Amino acid sequence: MAISLIGLNHKTAPVELRERLHMPQDQIAEALGKLLQIVPEALIFSTCNRVELLINQEALEDVREQLVLFWSKYRNMPAAEFEPFLYHHAGPDAVHHVFRVTSSLDSMVIGEPQILGQMKQFFAIAQQAKSIGATLHSLMERSFMVAKKVRNETMIAANAVSVSSVAVELATKIFGKLEGRTALIIGAGKMSLLSIQHLQSRGVRVILVTNRTFQKAAEIAEHIKGRAVPFENLIDCLAESDIVISSTGSDTFIVRKEHALRAMSLRKNRPIFFIDLAVPRDIDPQINQIDNTFLYDIDDLRAVADKNRQERQKEAQRAEEMVSQEAEVFWNKLKALDIAPTIREIQSRIESMRKREIELTLKKLGPLTAEQQEAIEQLTASVTDKIVQSSFSELRQLANQPDGVEKISLIKKLFRL
Amino acid sequence: MQNVLALISILFYALSAVYFGVKFFLKKDKTRTLAFLFLLIGFVTHALDLLVIGLDHHRFPAATFTEAFSLLTCLVILLFILMNRAGEMDAAGVLLLPVTILSVMLYVLHHGNDQVVEPVLKGGWIYVHIPLMILSVAALSISCILAAMYLVQEKQLKSKSPAFFYYRLPSLEVCEEWSYRSLWFGFFTLTFGILTGMIWSKYLRGVYWSGDYKGIWSVITWCLYAMLLHGRTISSWRGRKAAYLAILGFVFILFAFAGVSLVAKSYHSF
Numbered sequence: 001m002a003i004s005l006i007g008l009n010h011k012t013a014p015v016e017l018r019e020r021l022h023m024p025q026d027q028i029a030e031a032l033g034k035l036l037q038i039v040p041e042a043l044i045f046s047t048c049n050r051v052e053l054l055i056n057q058e059a060l061e062d063v064r065e066q067l068v069l070f071w072s073k074y075r076n077m078p079a080a081e082f083e084p085f086l087y088h089h090a091g092p093d094a095v096h097h098v099f100r101v102t103s104s105l106d107s108m109v110i111g112e113p114q115i116l117g118q119m120k121q122f123f124a125i126a127q128q129a130k131s132i133g134a135t136l137h138s139l140m141e142r143s144f145m146v147a148k149k150v151r152n153e154t155m156i157a158a159n160a161v162s163v164s165s166v167a168v169e170l171a172t173k174i175f176g177k178l179e180g181r182t183a184l185i186i187g188a189g190k191m192s193l194l195s196i197q198h199l200q201s202r203g204v205r206v207i208l209v210t211n212r213t214f215q216k217a218a219e220i221a222e223h224i225k226g227r228a229v230p231f232e233n234l235i236d237c238l239a240e241s242d243i244v245i246s247s248t249g250s251d252t253f254i255v256r257k258e259h260a261l262r263a264m265s266l267r268k269n270r271p272i273f274f275i276d277l278a279v280p281r282d283i284d285p286q287i288n289q290i291d292n293t294f295l296y297d298i299d300d301l302r303a304v305a306d307k308n309r310q311e312r313q314k315e316a317q318r319a320e321e322m323v324s325q326e327a328e329v330f331w332n333k334l335k336a337l338d339i340a341p342t343i344r345e346i347q348s349r350i351e352s353m354r355k356r357e358i359e360l361t362l363k364k365l366g367p368l369t370a371e372q373q374e375a376i377e378q379l380t381a382s383v384t385d386k387i388v389q390s391s392f393s394e395l396r397q398l399a400n401q402p403d404g405v406e407k408i409s410l411i412k413k414l415f416r417l
Numbered sequence: 418m419q420n421v422l423a424l425i426s427i428l429f430y431a432l433s434a435v436y437f438g439v440k441f442f443l444k445k446d447k448t449r450t451l452a453f454l455f456l457l458i459g460f461v462t463h464a465l466d467l468l469v470i471g472l473d474h475h476r477f478p479a480a481t482f483t484e485a486f487s488l489l490t491c492l493v494i495l496l497f498i499l500m501n502r503a504g505e506m507d508a509a510g511v512l513l514l515p516v517t518i519l520s521v522m523l524y525v526l527h528h529g530n531d532q533v534v535e536p537v538l539k540g541g542w543i544y545v546h547i548p549l550m551i552l553s554v555a556a557l558s559i560s561c562i563l564a565a566m567y568l569v570q571e572k573q574l575k576s577k578s579p580a581f582f583y584y585r586l587p588s589l590e591v592c593e594e595w596s597y598r599s600l601w602f603g604f605f606t607l608t609f610g611i612l613t614g615m616i617w618s619k620y621l622r623g624v625y626w627s628g629d630y631k632g633i634w635s636v637i638t639w640c641l642y643a644m645l646l647h648g649r650t651i652s653s654w655r656g657r658k659a660a661y662l663a664i665l666g667f668v669f670i671l672f673a674f675a676g677v678s679l680v681a682k683s684y685h686s687f
Contacts (some may be wrong), residue, residue: 155444159584173574173583176590268653271589288575292656300577307579321442 003135003334006086007045007052010108015284021051021075021082025125029075039302041133043126043140045101046076047118049108049145054098056135058340064088064409085310094238095139095334102143103150104157104325106146106253110316111311135334146326153322155315155392159308163301164195165181167275168202168310170301174273179203184241186234186255188220191277191298195245196224208237212248238263238272246282254282258291275301295366336405339395350384357407373415422466429459430494430518437510441585449504454508459531460498463491469675477545482675483524489674492555496599500559509562537608549610550635554674557602557642561667563596564660571657593655596663604642607670611635627673634673641666651668 002195008018023031023046035042040103042054053067068086072079079389081265100106102119121138126132132140140256151157160169168178175181181204185192188211196207207226211217214230221228223224238244238259247269248254255274276297296304358380362368398407424529436452439445467488470478479485494517498508532620566586586592614632615625626632645662654662 153445158444170574173570173579174590175589176588176594178547269655271656288577294574296577303577304579395476 002058002063003054003056003091003094004063005052005054005089006064007050008082008085009050009052009106010088011106013082014086016049017082017085018051020077020268021071022048023051025121028122028125032126032129034074035070038070040277041136042131045119045122047115050101050106052101053066054094054136056133057147058380059270063090092327092331093329096324097332098139098201099143099146099323099327099330100320102147103319104147105150105316105319105323109161111158111161111225111312112149113157116144116151119147120144139330139334142330144327146323149326150319154319156319158315159311161305161309161312163191163277163298164198166301166304166380167195168198170294170296170304171199171273172202172273174296175242177203180205181242182210182240183243183245184210184237185226185276185410186246186282187250188216189247189277192245192247193224195218195275195277196226199243200224201346203379205245205290206409208241210234210237212250221361231290235259235266237275239266240269241272243273243275244370245277245284247277248282251280251286253396255287257286257290258282260284260287260293264290264293277301312368333405336408337399339399339408342408342412342417343392343395346415347388349415349417350388354380354384419431420525420597422462422469423521425460426462426466427518427521427525428430429455429462430514430521433459434514434518435528437507437514437538438495439546440507441511444584453498456494456498460491460494463487463494463517466521467491471642477544479551481527483527484521485551485674486520487524489551489558490520491553493517493558496555496559497600497619499598499606502597505583505587506544506563506595508566508586509559512562535570540541541611542620546613546617547608549613550674553606556599556606557670560596560599560603564663567592567596567660568657568664571660589656593659596660597649600642600646600663604639607635607642608637611639631673636671638666638669641669 001101005378006019010018015023025046028046031044032042032378035044035053035055039055039057043054045052045054045304055063055201057063064086066081068079071077071082077362097106102116104111104113104115107115119140123132123144153167160166171178171181178199179202181199183199183204183206185193185196187411188209196204200207207221207224207346209217209221209224209226210227210229210231210233212231214228215401217228220226234255238255244255246254260272260274271294274283274293274295276295279298281297283297285287285296285297286308287293358376361376362373367401395408395411398411401407429625433455435450436448442532467478467484470484474480479488490513493513497506497509497513501509567589570586570589570592571583572590573579573586614635618627619625641662645654645659645666648662649659
C-alpha cells in the first residue's frame with residue numbers, strides 16, 4: 001500500500017493555471033480510465049480551487065514523475081509549466097491532506113459547506129469508473145465521517161462570513177423567521193441583488209424596488225420578480241418594509257432621519273432593518289438611534305463578517321487537531337491492515353527454514369550429484385510455494401474484513417513474526 | 418415521601434440544566450429530546466411533591482414563603498415547557514432552572530419550621546384565588562426574563578459589534594412576541610386573581626376591599642400592566658420601552674408577592 005497525492009490548489013497555483021488544469025466533471029471518468037493504465041487505484045478531485053490526483057499503488061518507484069508525465073500528456077501541457085506549483089504528499093501526509101480538504105480546512109473560506117458535497121461527487125464518479133479499491137474506498141468514507149465530525153463538534157461553519165450572508169443573519173436575529181417579510185431595494189448594485197437572492201431563499205416574499213428613474217426600477221423589479229414603486233412614495237414604501245437595502249450612486253443621503261421617523265410612526269414602531277451598501281452612504285447614520293430601527297452600513301457588515309471569520313479561525317485550530325488525530329488513527333489502521341510486509345516476512349521465514357533443512361539433509365545424506373541436489377531443491381521449493389501462495393490470497397481477503405487487524409496479528413503469531 | 422419527590426425533581430432539573438448550560442455556553446445542541454424529557458420528569462415530580470404537601474397538611478401548598486416560592490417556580494417551568502416547545506427560548510433555561518432548583522432545595526431545607534396556618538387560608542375561594550395569583554406571577558416572571566433578553570439582544574444589534582450574547586440569545590421577534598403573550602396571560606390571571614380575592618374577602622368578612630398592603634400593591638401593579646398593554650395596543654409602545662415597563666411591572670408584582678409581607682405582617686402573607 002502506498003497512498004500518494006499530487007496536485008495544486010488556490011494556495012500554490014495562480015487561477016490561470018488552475019483553470020487550465022481543471023477537469024470538468026464529465027471528463028473525469030475518462031481521465032481515470034487513462035490513469036488506471038499506470039496505477040491500480042486512482043481518484044481525481046477537480047474544483048475551481050484545486051486539482052488533485054490521489055492514487056494507491058505499490059509498483060511505481062517514481063510516482064511523482066509518472067503522474068506529472070501523465071498529466072502533461074493528458075492536458076497537452078509541458079510539465080515545466082505546472083510542476084513548480086505541485087505538492088506531493090505520500091503515505092500519512094496524503095491521508096492527512098485528504099481529511100483536511102474534505103473537512104473544509106484547506107478551502108479558501110474555511111468551513112464552507114460545498115467541498116464535502118463535491119468530494120462525495122468525485123468519490124461517486126470514481127466508484128462508477130471502478131477506479132478505486134478497498135484502500136481508497138475506506139480512506140474516502142473515513143474522510144466524510146471526519147468532515148461530519150469536525151462540522152458537528154467545532155464551530156468552523158457556524159457564522160456567516162460574507163457580507164450578504166451576514167446581512168441575512170442579522171435580519172434573522174431581528175425578525176426571527178423571515179417568511180412573509182417585505183424587503184425594499186433602493187437602487188441596485190450587484191451586492192444588493194445578491195442579498196435579495198439570499199433573503200428570497202429564506203422566505204422574504206414581497207420585494208419592492210424603487211429608483212430615481214422609474215424605468216430602471218421596473219427593469220430590476222422584473223428581473224427579481226419584485227414590484228416597482230415610484231421614488232416619490234419612498235416613505236410609504238419604508239412603512240411597508242421590514243428590510244431596506246440601499247445601494248445608489250447618490251452623493252447625499254437618500255433616506256433621512258425624518259423619513260425613517262415618519263415611516264416608523266406609520267408602521268406603529270414595528271422594527272425596520274436598514275442595510276446601506278452604498279459608498280458614499282445612502283442612509284443617514286442617525287437613523288440607528290431611533291427605537292426599533294437597526295442600521296448597518298457596508299463597513300459594519302464587513303466588521304461582523306471579519307469577526308465571524310476570526311471565530312472560525314479559532315475553531316479551525318481545534319479542527320486541525322482533530323483532523324491530525326483522525327488521520328494518524330486511520331493511517332495506523334491502514335498500516336496494520338497492510339499485509340504486503342507480512343507476506344514478505346512469512347515468505348522469507350519459510351524460505352530460510354527450507355534452506356536450513358536442505359543443508360541438514362545434505363549433510364546426513366553425504367555427497368550427491370548436482371542433479372539430485374537440484375531435484376531436492378525443486379521439490380522443497382514447490383511444496384513451500386504452494387503453501388505460501390494458497391494462504392496469501394486468503395490472507396488478503398481476511399485483511400479486508402472488519403476484524404482484519406486481529407486476524408492478521410493472529411497469523412503473525414502463528415509464524416512467530 | 419415529600420423529600421424523595423423533591424430530590425428526584427432536583428436531580429432531573431439538574432440534568433436538564435446541564436443541557437441548557439452546554440447549549441448556551443458551548444453552543445452544542447445534541448440531546449434536546451432527552452433534556453426535554455428530563456425537564457418534564459423534573460416538573461411532574463415537582464408538582465407531585467407540592468400535591469403531597471397539600472394533602473399532608475390539608476391546605477393549599479402556598480402557606481409559607483418556601484412553599485409559595487416552590488409553587489411559583491413549578492408554574493414557571495410549566496409555562497416554559499408549554500411556550501418553548503420549539504426550543505427558541507432555550508437560553509432562558511440557563512436562568513430558570515437554577516432558580517427552580519434553588520426553590521425546591523430551600524423547601525427541602527426549611528419545611529420543618531412550618532408556621533401555623535391561619536384558618537382563613539383554608540377552603541373555598543382560596544383554592545381559586547391563590548393559584549390564579551401565583552400563575553400570574555409565574556407568567557409575568559417569564560415575560561420579564563424575555564424582556565431582559567430582548568434588551569440585551571437589542572443592545573448587541575444596535576452596537577453593531579455582536580459578541581457573546583448575540584450568538585446565544587434568541588431573535589428580538591421571539592423575545593418580544595413571547596414576552597407580550599405571557600404578559601397578556603399574566604394580566605388576565607392577575608385580573609381574575611384580584612377579583613376572586615375580593616369575592617373571598619366579601620365572603621369571609623363582608624367587605625370586598627379591606628385595604629391591606631398586599632391588596633393595594635396588587636392593584637397598583639395591575640394598573641401598571643394595564644397601562645403597558647394599553648400603550649402597546651393603542652400607541653404602539655414596542656421594543657425597548659415595552660421591555661423596560663415589563664421589567665418594572667415585575668419588580669412591583671414581586672414586591673406585592675413577597676416584599677409586602679416583610680414590611681407588614683398580616684394574614685395575607687402568601
